[in-house]
Amino acid sequence: MIKGFSLSYSKGSAWLTVFPREEGDRKVYSDEVQARMKILRVPPVRANLIEEIIQAEEGVPAELGPWPGGEALSTSCSVEIAPDGMSAYLTAFQPRPGGEEITDEMVYAALKEKGVSRGIDEGGVRKFVDSRIYGRKVKIASGAFPVHGKGSRVRYHFVTEHVPYRELLYGRIDLRELNYIQNRKEGDILADLQPEQPPVNGYKVTGEVLSADPADGGETLNAGEGCTREEGRILALQDGNARLEGNVIIVEPVVTVQNVDYETGNISFSGSVVVKGTVADGFSVTAGGDLEVEKCVGRVTLTAGRNIILKQGINGDNDAEVRAGGSLMARYGESSSLFTGGDLIIKEALMHCSLMVKGNLLLSGGRAELLGGTAVVRGSLLCRKLGGIYEPATSVIMGIDPDDLDAYRKLLTNLEAKRLNLNELDRKIGLLKKGNGEQKEKLQQAETQLQGEAEKLNGEIQEMTARSHEMGRSMGWRSRSILAAQDRIYGGVHITFGFLEYTGNAGGKGVPSTILYRQGDVILDKGFDPSRPPEIQPVSPAEEKTP
Numbered sequence: 001m002i003k004g005f006s007l008s009y010s011k012g013s014a015w016l017t018v019f020p021r022e023e024g025d026r027k028v029y030s031d032e033v034q035a036r037m038k039i040l041r042v043p044p045v046r047a048n049l050i051e052e053i054i055q056a057e058e059g060v061p062a063e064l065g066p067w068p069g070g071e072a073l074s075t076s077c078s079v080e081i082a083p084d085g086m087s088a089y090l091t092a093f094q095p096r097p098g099g100e101e102i103t104d105e106m107v108y109a110a111l112k113e114k115g116v117s118r119g120i121d122e123g124g125v126r127k128f129v130d131s132r133i134y135g136r137k138v139k140i141a142s143g144a145f146p147v148h149g150k151g152s153r154v155r156y157h158f159v160t161e162h163v164p165y166r167e168l169l170y171g172r173i174d175l176r177e178l179n180y181i182q183n184r185k186e187g188d189i190l191a192d193l194q195p196e197q198p199p200v201n202g203y204k205v206t207g208e209v210l211s212a213d214p215a216d217g218g219e220t221l222n223a224g225e226g227c228t229r230e231e232g233r234i235l236a237l238q239d240g241n242a243r244l245e246g247n248v249i250i251v252e253p254v255v256t257v258q259n260v261d262y263e264t265g266n267i268s269f270s271g272s273v274v275v276k277g278t279v280a281d282g283f284s285v286t287a288g289g290d291l292e293v294e295k296c297v298g299r300v301t302l303t304a305g306r307n308i309i310l311k312q313g314i315n316g317d318n319d320a321e322v323r324a325g326g327s328l329m330a331r332y333g334e335s336s337s338l339f340t341g342g343d344l345i346i347k348e349a350l351m352h353c354s355l356m357v358k359g360n361l362l363l364s365g366g367r368a369e370l371l372g373g374t375a376v377v378r379g380s381l382l383c384r385k386l387g388g389i390y391e392p393a394t395s396v397i398m399g400i401d402p403d404d405l406d407a408y409r410k411l412l413t414n415l416e417a418k419r420l421n422l423n424e425l426d427r428k429i430g431l432l433k434k435g436n437g438e439q440k441e442k443l444q445q446a447e448t449q450l451q452g453e454a455e456k457l458n459g460e461i462q463e464m465t466a467r468s469h470e471m472g473r474s475m476g477w478r479s480r481s482i483l484a485a486q487d488r489i490y491g492g493v494h495i496t497f498g499f500l501e502y503t504g505n506a507g508g509k510g511v512p513s514t515i516l517y518r519q520g521d522v523i524l525d526k527g528f529d530p531s532r533p534p535e536i537q538p539v540s541p542a543e544e545k546t547p
Contacts, residue, residue: 004028009070009100014042015061016053028054040098041069073099077110085204086143088116094134116141117207141205149199151218156191158182158242181272184242191234226251241272356402359539376402379539384487391492398497399477408471415464425454483516484534
């Protein structure tokens with residue numbers, strides 16, 4: 001713009017704007033307008049037309065006439081469509097002096113030329129034009145992904161999934177907050193049915209339709225024992241523990257006692273049991289569901305069909321047995337026998353215990369120490385320290401199902417007993433053969449009887465020997481099992497994966513921060529990197545074993 005006037009291009013024509021003069025401004029002359037037109041190669045027009053516009057001084061563009069070369073000075077637009085067709089981007093380029101600024105029409109023309117027809121951000125176009133954004137790529141259109149149909153879904157009003165597995169591994173476990181028992185009152189809403197979500201087709205910015213899948217069959221409300229279905233909801237018919245059994249909601253009775261002692265006697269209950277205090281020495285609690293005990297326990301017998309939570313821990317003085325059909329969680333365990341059908345999760349330490357774990361053994365948080373005793377773990381073992389500085393005898397068998405190992409050991413024990421019996425029969429038969437005299441006939445009869453017993457026993461021994469060999473071969477080991485010790489494995493710790501012994505700890509030197517795993521007939525180790533802790537997966541009962 002020259003002071004007092006400007007020449008610009010718009011819609012194929014040249015336009016002259018003469019601005020009203022203020023006090024002290026000089027007059028615009030036709031000659032200087034024509035000179036500017038010559039520089040910009042605007043075709044000549046009648047001088048009196050220019051003079052009329054000058055005299056009017058209206059401050060608005062007035063058309064002079066066609067300007068074929070003006071388009072080259074104007075802004076231009078380019079449109080880029082993303083490879084997936086779900087977005088389009090606009091870039092405008094700065095006009096040269098006298099060229100036309102960006103307009104809505106230019107933007108929409110560029111979009112149309114590129115085939116963009118849907119999802120155009122009209123407010124974005126207006127802002128783009130008003131702000132005159134040049135030289136920067138701006139998203140100007142967006143497609144919409146299809147919303148696939150979804151059948152009706154059940155919304156539960158109680159916790160159906162507990163602490164995420166990785167949080168159990170590496171988080172700070174608060175046993176007080178696990179809440180495996182979900183207490184509900186009679187009449188409480190346990191679940192309701194959310195309506196079906198119809199399919200909504202999506203589209204690309206080019207207008208191509210993205211078809212949405214139709215709704216699936218959806219979920220149903222399934223009321224089991226202790227609840228009822230009414231008007232698209234499931235209500236509790238009794239006070240108790242709400243839980244899912246498959247996809248069926250049930251409310252099982254819950255027994256809550258302060259303590260288990262001489263006042264209550266032993267407890268055996270088909271549902272879940274909550275003990276607000278402790279279980280006295282010599283008493284037992286059997287629960288068909290879950291079992292929670294708030295305070296520390298000692299020489300007790302605890303059994304649950306599902307999970308057991310000992311919110312303080314157990315010191316059994318070598319006279320305690322705890323059996324969980326699911327997982328067992330405790331702050332600590334000492335001098336006790338612990339059996340789990342799932343995981344054994346300990347916050348502090350396990351000391352001088354006998355452990356049979358069909359899932360993973362996880363010591364996470366606090367000391368996270370396994371010291372002394374024996375452990376048979378089908379899954380993986382995670383701890384900070386394994387063993388101790390004074391090298392108490394600690395035995396760990398990894399990757400074998402405890403039930404299989406227990407059956408194998410019992411078979412070997414019975415086999416050894418029968419072999420001893422056979423040796424005793426052979427000794428007696430040998431003595432009878434040496435006899436003579438008046439008792440010879442009776443001695444021969446006794447010898448024949450013992451020979452029959454020995455042959456029968458020998459047949460049983462051969463059958464059991466063959467069965468033990470077959471059991472040993474078929475027992476197998478879990479190939480995904482690992483042993484991870486974040487700080488140290490001390491001397492005095494004996495480790496096997498299946499029946500393969502780890503020799504890296506020979507000589508009692510101990511092994512610093514390591515992860516052990518079996519590969520074929522070799523046990524390998526690698527360093528434990530705290531920034532990249534190992535992935536430990538839940539153990540599935542259906543997992544195949546490596547022979």
